[in-house]
Amino acid sequence: MFTVRRRLLVAAVVAATALFGVPAAASVPSTPSGWSLVWADDFTGSAGSLPSSSNWIIDTGYGYSGGPSNWGTGEIQQYTSSTQNLSLDGSGNLRITPIKSSSGAWTSGRIETRRADFKPSPGGILRIEGRIQMPNVTGASAMGYWPAFWSLGAPYRGNYWNWPGIGELDIMENVNGVNAVWGTLHCGVNPGGPCNETNGLGASRACPNSSCQSAFHTYRLEWDTSISPNQIRWYVDGIQFFSVTQNQFDSTTWSNMTSHNGYFLLLNVAIGGAFPNGVAGYGTPTSSTVSGKPMLVDYVAVWHSGGGTTNPSPTPTPTPTGGSGVNARSTIQAEAYQAQSGTQLETTTDSGGGQNVAYISNGDYLRFDNVNFGTTAARQFKARVASGATGGISGLIQVRLDSPTATPVGDLSVGNTGGWQTWKTIPANISGVTGTHTVYLTFSSGQPADFVNLNWLTFAN
Incomplete structure (x- = not known):
């Protein structure tokens, strides 16, 4: 939240048109020139089946065993392995669906990659990307919805109390059906510290051309060690909207979140918690929050480039002769x-x-x-x-x-x-x-x- 400076800010949020059926899935894009594919899942499989157990771990319950309650965020749902909450749709998409029971209890789905070693090699660039449609719900009906595509430092597994020092890279977050994507870095100590915890360092912007809820968009993070100082960048549909650089942090903070084995990736839809409550200004979900609106994930892919970077948009413009940048x-x-x-x-x-x-x-x-x-x-x-x-x-x-x-x-x-x-x-x-x-x-x-x-x-x- 920020204070308006000197003149009144009037924000207008334009509601999206209704979703016409299930959007067509696309396979993982061809590997861009100069990159190599590290890992991917395009969620191909029969309708009603769970995502690949060789790629994903299904999280269940109200928190990791031995970790903080409510996953450390205050979210209220129970994660399950039920195909009502988590399943392939048979058209190349993963569905993560929050459901409210007749008693008022919420369930949903959360998965994380088995691999926890995603990081760039020295001098390289790591690119993490997903094509996702957020739950198609807005307004009062969306209060408390919290879809996310994010990553945690590998040392979090088995410890669960070393956050945020081991690093959290939130590639896409959204709350309450607002037409915006948030990209955030969590690091250092909590509260306060170099990442202003528990808020983290981040930025948001509206999804280009069509709302985040009404259409698929591509969300991407690039971790670039080919330049000095190193940089981490956030994109939506190829448009960069946030970045951090190594020289913003003390050496210990940067080392703690980058020198370990790497990161694992997560996909989930939470209900309630600190983020949606903070944006709403009151507790969520409410009696108006509707059940059963899924997040659709077309693919998740990780690429690596071993050399310098070209222009960071997915449709590169020619890089001038004479270097990177x-x-x-x-x-x-x-x-x-x-x-x-x-x-x-x-x-x-x-x-x-x-x-x-x-x-x-x-x-x-x-x-x-x-x-x-x-x-x-x-x-x-x-x-x-x-x-x-x-x-x-x-x-x-x-x-x-x-x-x-x-x-x-x-x-x-x-x-x-x-x-x-x-x-x-x-x-x-x-x-x-x-x-x-x-x-x-x-x-x-x-x-x-x-x-x-x-x-x-x-x-x-």
Whole structure:
């Protein structure tokens, strides 16, 4: 939760259209060039059967034996191995279905991979991906639903009291039928610590094009040790919406969550607990919460790349010659920053949906790491901006390299565009830039008021 700064934030959540039957399943995608498939399950099997016992362990009860009650989260359901809660649908999907009994008790399903060694080799990149449709339920009927696709550090098995030090990487979480995906890292100590426990470090955004509940979307995490500092990135449908870097943490915290044997993966739908209760502002589920809305999982796959990274989208744009990193000539989403000061995120109405960076004023900044300009100099900067600033308020977006106090290589001026969601692409010339740099966007204005929203940026020759 956050406090609105200086101007009122009005959030609109658009309800999805009804689901027309069971969406068609897709097999595990072809292995991308430069990657190798480590492990996968496409949930092929007869309708009503359990998922593969060679791939998955079925968790049951109200917690691990010897571990915290209610799985340590306050969730209220009992996990079972019943095919009413957990089964293949015969069309290439896994169904995890929460069910409320006539007595008011809830049951659901939770599985975890037998393998607990998913991690990148030194200098490599690990990619964990799942194609999932969240339970198709929203509003009051969804209160307490908590679907998740996540991972825990291997040392948690058999201990159950070393969380969060061993690490938790939440690839996809959702609560209460909100059209949003949360990506979160848990680490360090509880409470507080470098990961702000028990909340963790994370970000959220709306699912692109169609709601999270009404359609399948692809959720992905990349753990990248090919760059220094190492980085972990979160994506939905190929759009990066969050990342953390090694230098955000002390060496002990980073080592404790990365130097063990690896991670195991989990899929579950919880009911109630700290997360949905916190978002709702009251206890969940309620008497309005409906039973029987499944999460559908088309596939889960893990890939590994032994070398440097190319552009991190699933449909790569050409990487400039001269090294690895984020392609400067790709569309870099503003919310994909590695660090910021003074800004917040909000839902955007701009084409493609998602989020924009908002509440930007004098002295704020955004930082984007490892932006690769290649060997051909980029001489133009473009920004997708909107402004509802009044009274002649305007400001500059300045491009600086490798330091927030470096001399700008270029800047562009932004004034009122007609509204905080009235978007305009503005180009500006910059000094020729080659190589790989940390890019800082700094914001300068003669007035203290907010003067711009930013959706994306890119560079061109």
